[in-house]
Amino acid sequence: MKTILITGGAGFIGSHVVRLFVNKYPEYNIVNLDKLTYAGNLDNLRDIENKPNYTFVKADIVDFPSILSIFEQYKPDGVIHLAAESHVDRSIDNPDEFVFTNVIGTVNLLNAARAIWKGNMEGKKFHHISTDEVFGSLGETGFFTEDTGYDPRSPYSAAKASSDHFVKAYFHTFDLPTVITNCSNNYGAYHFPEKLIPLMINNIIQKKPLPVYGEGLNVRDWLYVEDHASAIELVFSKGKVGETYNVGGNNEWKNIDLVKLLCSIMDSKLGRESGESEQLITYVKDRAGHDLRYAIDSSKIQNELGWKPSLTFEEGLEKTVDWYLSNQEWLNNITSGDYLNYYKDMYENR
Ligand code: NAD
Numbered sequence: 429m430k431t432i433l434i435t436g437g438a439g440f441i442g443s444h445v446v447r448l449f450v451n452k453y454p455e456y457n458i459v460n461l462d463k464l465t466y467a468g469n470l471d472n473l474r475d476i477e478n479k480p481n482y483t484f485v486k487a488d489i490v491d492f493p494s495i496l497s498i499f500e501q502y503k504p505d506g507v508i509h510l511a512a513e514s515h516v517d518r519s520i521d522n523p524d525e526f527v528f529t530n531v532i533g534t535v536n537l538l539n540a541a542r543a544i545w546k547g548n549m550e551g552k553k554f555h556h557i558s559t560d561e562v563f564g565s566l567g568e569t570g571f572f573t574e575d576t577g578y579d580p581r582s583p584y585s586a587a588k589a590s591s592d593h594f595v596k597a598y599f600h601t602f603d604l605p606t607v608i609t610n611c612s613n614n615y616g617a618y619h620f621p622e623k624l625i626p627l628m629i630n631n632i633i634q635k636k637p638l639p640v641y642g643e644g645l646n647v648r649d650w651l652y653v654e655d656h657a658s659a660i661e662l663v664f665s666k667g668k669v670g671e672t673y674n675v676g677g678n679n680e681w682k683n684i685d686l687v688k689l690l691c692s693i694m695d696s697k698l699g700r701e702s703g704e705s706e707q708l709i710t711y712v713k714d715r716a717g718h719d720l721r722y723a724i725d726s727s728k729i730q731n732e733l734g735w736k737p738s739l740t741f742e743e744g745l746e747k748t749v750d751w752y753l754s755n756q757e758w759l760n761n762i763t764s765g766d767y768l769n770y771y772k773d774m775y776e777n778r
């Protein structure tokens with residue numbers, strides 16, 4: 429019986445990874461370790477929470493003594509580390525929290541894994557989930573490959589880059605069996621409505637302004653979250669220790685075009701007149717240091733491990749919009765809390 433410890437499993441991507449492993453591997457113990465910050469939500473896992481191979485542990489990865497005792501208690505054979513502060517705008521407002529969780533939290537997990545695996549690394553794996561944002565910002569052309577130099581430009585990406593370096597250092601220095609995946613922007617169900625796609629979906633439903641930063645010309649490469657989860661499963665099971673793998677959707681969109689596409693899909697689903705939601709688009713002051721373009725070359729994971737995305741963007745976006753329309757209670761539970769207080773002054777304070 430294997431035990432896999434997944435951190436950040438109550439968040440957006442983590443909940444899809446937990447669900448995939450719990451359902452696909454009934455013979456494994458899946459332990460979800462999460463602090464339940466504003467972004468963590470056990471409602472994301474209601475469908476699997478009573479499965480016999482699933483355990484939830486509330487803990488803060490910044491607190492080393494409690495992390496070590498959890499590792500000693502559950503003795504995981506594998507770690508899939510997703511817990512992080514994940515929102516660039518919040519990292520601009522409050523970088524410190526990103527250093528604590530993303531850097532120190534990651535080092536704490538590496539130390540705990542090292543402590544319990546010392547002398548017996550056979551069959552063990554520490555999979556660190558990272559982002560393409562560590563590579564910096566592209567111009568109009570080119571792609572990030574695994575060999576692209578790190579050039580993080582936001583406090584979020586600087587903290588993620590730092591955590592990647594520690595993971596690589598623990599592989600080289602202590603032979604810790606690590607793998608890293610660097611993925612592009614995800615979208616799908618259970619995405620916290622502070623990120624572009626779910627925020628726009630929520631505001632379109634509520635007929636609220638759709639805040640497009642700057643001129644809306646920044647480009648992101650969007651991947652359906654379940655395709656990211658399947659890439660994580662593949663790299664966790666078959667990825668070569670010490671390697672990094674880029675994961676992306678080969679699916680670049682300018683923000684403004686994406687927001688207009690969402691408006692038109694939702695006008696037809698909500699029975700509104702064509703063009704009605706587009707009138708909600710409001711250009712707001714740009715994000716400080718806003719990276720222009722991200723685009724991933726994922727040929728390594730495709731060629732070496734046989735991964736490929738399962739859905740087209742049109743299919744994924746339609747599924748996502750349908751999910752939000754059928755789960756408005758999930759959205760309301762989040763947006764009726766202090767969520768609104770945080771956003772009230774954000775654009776004015778930039
Ligand atoms: P999220 O913000 O939705 O979830 C993060 C989870 O981590 C939450 O459940 C939160 O409670 C938990 N957490 C935060 N601080 C913690 C702490 N100190 N101790 C324990 N748990 C803590 O994030 P997400 O979008 O699901 O991203 C998951 C991971 O994937 C992150 O490492 C992120 O950098 C990476 N990533 C995200 C994207 C994306 O598009 N969202 C793309 C590439 C990589």
Ligand code: TYD
Pocket residue numbers: 515516517613622623624625627639640641644646647648683715
């Ligand atoms: P986001 O979802 O925050 O992801 P990231 O910054 O990590 O790529 O933002 C995606 C893009 O959308 C980014 O270029 C910023 C832009 N954006 C807006 O224009 N308006 C918004 O309200 C948000 C949240 C993002």
